[in-house]
Amino acid sequence: MPDPVEIVILSGKGGTGKTTVTAAFSSLSGNVVFADCDVDAADLHLILSPEIYRSESFASGIKAEINLSMCNGCGVCQHLCRFNAIEPENGVFTVDEHACEGCGLCQEACPVGAISIKHHNNNRIFFSNCRFGPLIYGKLAIAEENSGRLISKIRQHAKAIALENHAGFILLDGPPGIGCPVIASVTGTDIVVAVTEPTISGWHDLERLMEMISGFHTTLYVIINKYDLNRDIACQIENNLRGKGINLLGKLPYDEAVVHALLHGQTITEYEPDGLIRHEVKKMWKTITSNIYEPKSIRKN
């Protein structure tokens, strides 16, 4: 049994239609496991309305804490902290938990042992089933960090479930941007589908994303969503992609039905079963799947 093929949907810029495209693929794809890697704002479950059968907590922040009854106010911790996370307030040393990276240097250096490192356990991972298959998603605790590690954990679970179910594909709805959550989503995946829009910002952000992805061994496809909002820029993007030798997977029109589908808790492909978008998305899915010839283990070499 070959490993399941992991496909991640990204965009660089937010709001270009990652979740809409993921949901559209989900209704067409068959034997698939879904994972929402946009842990800041996981929205896929709003369309897939899954039933949760299990959830677990996951370690979030690791922060320093100063025991004030032991602190002698020497200031060594403040002096050593490179994140400016320790400031005396009216002579009392406290840790700014939003600036603290949890490195533990202050704990090591404190001459009176007044500093400890506290683990928070507030992130959650949900295991659920929706009408198209299993869905794993996360919820980041409020104002927490470590979304990269949470994403890696969600992906591990998705892979285990995919192997158990003999699923051929894992479909990941990715986060916006190009920082650590995106790196955690791309590392080790087989295929990246980048969804862009015909705006200068959309292209600028896609270019940065493509540069970031170029360091990974992964196949890249691009979708131009809402292409008819500015056909000139859509055309420029197409030309630029051609110049770079990047595969244009297809173009999707702007369609208010996307929002109406969402209001009905449906994917656009369910809401308009004879619509143009369903037709296009089906073609895209076929392109992606028909280009996977060999099992993953061979392709990697």
Added chain:
Amino acid sequence: MRIAITSGKGGTGKTTLSTGLFYVLTEYMKYKVQLLDCDVEEPDCHIFIKSPPTDSYPVTLSIPYIDPGKCTFCGKCKSICAFNAIIMLPMTKFIEVVTDMCRGCGACTYVCPEKAISEDYEEIGKVTYHDYLSSEGFIEGRMKVGKALQTRVIRETIKHAAQNGITLYDSPPGTSCPVVATVSKSDFAVMVTEPTPFGLYDLKLMTETIRNLGKKHGIVVNKAGLDFHPLYDYISAEKIPLLGEIPFRKEYAMAYSHGHILPEKYESLKQTFLDIFKMIINA
């Protein structure tokens, strides 16, 4: 006053609002205003603020280098490293820092008994100054592609902000650490949303985040027009000030796609943006 323009969901109109507010406040109100692009992963304000940089400063990280000749493989650096960034194989006398995982905290350098660790600066991003409408009116933070320490670049960018007048922070999307790094240095958070189920769900997460940070806040509904009741019900039930609405028009989407500042191109929106600002200062 420092105003952060945020949104849980991406693509709701943070940059549209920040560049628009920046424009009307400098152009019509003659305030001393500065715009900071804190979306360092994907900074887009420069597409609208078309002016070349006048000055730039690197954002650096102090990355350790371990001299294998001096190293006794005691393992103290490896055990203190909270980010698992040190690989050590004593059998083969191999020790190395994985620079992509290192956050430059300096703990390894501090604990090394042999003084085998030296540090060198690595550039992870850049802060650039631009003259636009006024001197140093626009400052951009930009993370280097392939780097992952966005919060560090954001904090360094904010350090460059003017200490007086009005400062607008164009925040990254989401609710996690990069957003917290931006909002925690502001006095007021504007939450931009759109009248869709995604917009509402992400707004709820954002509201929790902002309340947790104890910041004054209000909501701007962009792409308004779709009569999505649950959003407005939520806003009134939670008693969050609705600062204003920007209607959805295909021509606005078109203007945005070309990189136009909305109230600069559409005189009719000038008052909309000025009213949003008045609501912010009175909220």
